[in-house]
Amino acid sequence: MATAIEIPAQPPQTIPESATTLPPSQPTPYALARESLDRDGFVVLPASLFPSFDLDSLRAAAARLTTTARAGKWPYIRTLPKQFPPWTSDVSQGIWGVQHLMHPSNPDHLTFAKSYFDAELLKYVAALIGCNEDEMVMELYNMLVRPDHAWSLRWHRDDIAADATDDEELERLGKPGYHAQWNLALYDDASLIVVPGSHKRARTATERGADPYEAHIPDQMVVELKAGEVVFYNNNILHRGVYDETKERMTLHGSIGTTLGSAERARNVLQHGVGGWVKDYNFADFDPDMEKRARGMRERLVELGKKSGEVEYFSKDE
Ligand SMILES: O=C(O)CCC(=O)C(=O)O
Numbered sequence: 001m002a003t004a005i006e007i008p009a010q011p012p013q014t015i016p017e018s019a020t021t022l023p024p025s026q027p028t029p030y031a032l033a034r035e036s037l038d039r040d041g042f043v044v045l046p047a048s049l050f051p052s053f054d055l056d057s058l059r060a061a062a063a064r065l066t067t068t069a070r071a072g073k074w075p076y077i078r079t080l081p082k083q084f085p086p087w088t089s090d091v092s093q094g095i096w097g098v099q100h101l102m103h104p105s106n107p108d109h110l111t112f113a114k115s116y117f118d119a120e121l122l123k124y125v126a127a128l129i130g131c132n133e134d135e136m137v138m139e140l141y142n143m144l145v146r147p148d149h150a151w152s153l154r155w156h157r158d159d160i161a162a163d164a165t166d167d168e169e170l171e172r173l174g175k176p177g178y179h180a181q182w183n184l185a186l187y188d189d190a191s192l193i194v195v196p197g198s199h200k201r202a203r204t205a206t207e208r209g210a211d212p213y214e215a216h217i218p219d220q221m222v223v224e225l226k227a228g229e230v231v232f233y234n235n236n237i238l239h240r241g242v243y244d245e246t247k248e249r250m251t252l253h254g255s256i257g258t259t260l261g262s263a264e265r266a267r268n269v270l271q272h273g274v275g276g277w278v279k280d281y282n283f284a285d286f287d288p289d290m291e292k293r294a295r296g297m298r299e300r301l302v303e304l305g306k307k308s309g310e311v312e313y314f315s316k317d318e
Contacts (some may be wrong), residue, residue, distance in 0.1 A: 023162070030127035037128055041199035041237035045124065047228025053115055055228055059186050061108035068143050069098045076273070078142075083153050084271040085271050092147040096243060101141045101252070103277055110285055115184065116141045116254055117286075117294045119229070125256045128180045128232055137257040137304055138278065138297035139179060141270045144191070144241070146249040152242040155211035158235035162212070166202040173200060173236055178261035180268075182232045184252040185225035191241050192223040192231065192250060198238035207238060225251070259300055276304045287313040 027035070029049065036043035047053070052077050070076045075089040078097030087099075101112040107291065115121070126133055158181075183192060195207070195217055210217055217238075223231050233239070235255075243249065256267055281298055284292045 002158055009198065010029045010114060027128075029123060030234065033124055034127050034130075037204065037232055037234065040196045042194055042196070042223060042231055042233035044223065044225065045230045045232070047226065047230075049124075050120055050228070050230065051119065052118055052120065053184070053228060054111075055186060057111050058115060058252070059250065061225050062143060062252075063135075064108060065098055065101065065143070066174060066232050066250065069095055074098065074106075077093070079146075080147055080151055085273075091145065096145060096147045096151065096153075096241075097253070098143045098145060099272060100138075100274065100290075101143055102145040102281070104280055104282055105247055109273050112141060112252070113294065114290070115252065117290050117297070118276070119293070121182075121287070122256075122293065123181045124230075124232070129178065129256075129258050130176075131258040131260060134296060135259045135300075136297050137179075137259060137261065137300040138294070139255040139257050139301065140272055140274060141252065141254045144183070144249060144251045144253050146245050149245050150243065151245075152213060153240045155207070155217065155238055155240045157211065157238060160236055169202040173202075176260075177234060177236065177237075178265050179255050179257040180232055181255040182253075183223075183225065184230045184254070185227055186250040186252065187248045188228050188253050189225045191243055191251070192222055192225075192233075193220050193240050194233065195220050195238040195240060198235050199234040203238065213240075230295065256297070257301075257304075259304075261304065269301075270305060278302065278305075 033043050033045060036258070065074060069077050070091060072089070072091045076093065076099035077087060077089065077095045078085075078099065079087045079090055079095055080093040100106070102109045102116060122133060122136065125136065129136075154162075160169055164172070183189070196208075196219060203217075207217055223233075225231055230253075255269070257269065278298060278301055283294055286294060
């Protein structure tokens with residue numbers, strides 16, 4: 001079980017009169033989070049770090065959109081039994097995700113936008129990516145929901161194919177990810193399973209030889225989130241989702257990139273279809289600071305789309 005990182009209270013710093021050197025500075029919570037993410041491939045942040053998240057409003061908005069989606073009235077969905085995009089709008093086998101929470105046609109898009117463009121969340125994103133706020137690129141904001149029957153995703157890395165060789169894996173894992181990806185649980189959620197540290201190495205012989213749906217991989221860890229907690233994770237950590245239809249799941253699943261990103265990153269984002277609506281995104285009712293942040297991030301996504309050309313799917317048929 002993964003627990004939230006301890007963010008130590010900052011002790012008051014007093015400088016003795018006789019001191020000739022400054023006391024060592026305390027690591028900031030942002031730096032601590034970055035250290036955990038780099039070391040383990042994921043970091044769980046306590047809900048107390050994000051006091052402006054309005055869980056009640058988010059839950060109500062999430063429930064409305066999920067009901068609409070299950071009824072086949074929201075075309076942007078992740079449908080069973082498919083793991084990767086593209087998905088159709090056919091809800092006959094149920095859904096496990098709802099896409100494009102900030103789509104302008106969602107009456108609740110502003111509620112979701114407030115959590116996506118949250119000033120404190122963006123500070124963590126900047127620290128975890130290692131970029132400035134004015135280099136951030138708007139990417140995806142989706143929601144993962146419980147399917148209607150037990151179901152699971154196979155072990156995977158989001159952006160490395162299962163048949164990659166050791167050298168191919170290492171080559172890709174050695175490059176920066178140029179984005180931050182997170183899950184914000186609106187209800188307690190234990191669906192995500194990771195192999196800590198696997199974002200820095202090729203798969204072991206055991207992992208490579210395991211059944212794609214193997215229930216127990218050595219060192220695997222269930223990421224247990226309490227409502228309001230956020231896990232940031234490296235999307236190329238070896239991971240899977242195992243879903244329990246009896247437990248409510250409404251977990252917001254976001255990513256933000258940076259202008260330092262490459263065509264590979266553009267493909268990973270744009271394969272989800274965000275390019276189709278982001279140009280029309282309207283910022284009415286945003287507060288001025290949030291609007292400024294959001295406009296900049298939207299413009300940078302539009303620019304990225306222009307440069308990246310034709311978008312291919314990661315794994316079209318799975
Ligand atoms: O359900 C989850 O938290 C994991 C989702 C996932 O692995 C994916 O979308 O690739």
